[in-house]
Amino acid sequence: MILKCPSCQQALISTQNTYRCSNNHCFDIAKEGYTNLLLAQHKRSKNPGDDNTMMACRQAFLNQGYYQFLVDALVAILDNANDQTLLDIGCGEGFYGHQIKQHYPRAQLAGIDIAKGGVRLAAKRKSNNAPAYTQLAVASAYDLPFMTQNFDCAVSVFSPVDPPETARVLKPGGQLIIVGPAKNHLKGLAESIYDEFKPHANGFRTLEGHPSFERLGSTIIEQNATIEGASIYQLLTMTPYFWSTSEEKQAAIKKRATLSTPLAFEISRYKRL
Structure with a gap:
């Protein structure tokens, strides 16, 4: 898993507490073990991605x-990802990466996110007793x-x-697994916010018909859940619903003892051609 320089696209080599490329671009390795490879000119805001409060609630x-x-x-679905x-x-x-590593301890796991707080x-x-991730970087999914x-x-x-960036870093025949919301996901939460429930949108359409990927199949899983206590507000805070929920309704949700809602996910698999 060789990192590339975001400035010149050359390979980055680790030297003590830094990564350095052949053009002498240098990036520090934070004490926690991650590297920030999101250049300032590529940020759309000072602190892109989900904020620290949302990450903590998640x-x-x-x-x-x-x-x-x-x-x-x-x-x-990963079906023995060891090695x-x-x-x-x-x-x-x-x-999720940590859970996968727990089941497949010999897997070499890398992670990226645009939110520095999440990567930390x-x-x-x-x-x-070892870091779950072999490599971690603050970076964009659109410039892996x-x-x-x-x-x-x-x-x-x-x-x-x-799709193009993901295809670039995958080996031919490699697998891409995408999880998004199914139709009824968090319906109970949404009905406590809106007059009419509208299902989440998912991102699968970006892969449909893409020349680098073959769709292998899709699975929908669903369970009814009773969310209790502080977890209700944490759930709201970690979802896009939070931004369109009034302060009054946020306060009401925060006081609830229980919330019944379906949890529904669609898992789609693709093969890199």
Whole structure:
């Protein structure tokens, strides 16, 4: 899994606490173990991506196990990923990558996210007393910081995917697994916010008919869940619903003791041609 320089696209070589390319562009390795490869001129804001509050809420909610059945489905689909190189696109705070590493301890796992706060949290994830991720970088899914044909598999859970960039870093025959919301996902939460429920949109359409990928199939999994206590507001905060929820309704949701809602995911698989 060779990192590439975001300035000149040459390979980056690690030297003590830095990465350096043949053109002498240099990038520090943070004490947590990640590298920031998102150049200032490529940022659309000072702190792009999900903010620290959203990341903290996501971490707290996911650690409660409400999405464990999604983890189980992902692990089964990966079908023995030991000794493979895996890329977690939009890794956020590292929940899914960490879970995959727990099941496949010999896998070489890399993760990227545009949110520096999320990558910092992911760097703290441990598996068998070692970092869960072999490499972590602050970077965009539209400019993946790796040399070509580095990965056997890429996984994206509720994160954007750029087909040309993902194809570039996957080996021929490599697999891409994308998780997005199915029709009823968080219907109970949405109905407490809006007068009319509108399903989430997913990002699968960007892959349909793309010449670099063959669609292998799709699976929908769904469970009814009762979310309790502080987890209800954490769930709201980690979703796009938060930005369109009034302060009054946020306060009402924060006071709820329970929330019943379907959790529904669509998992689509593609092969790199």
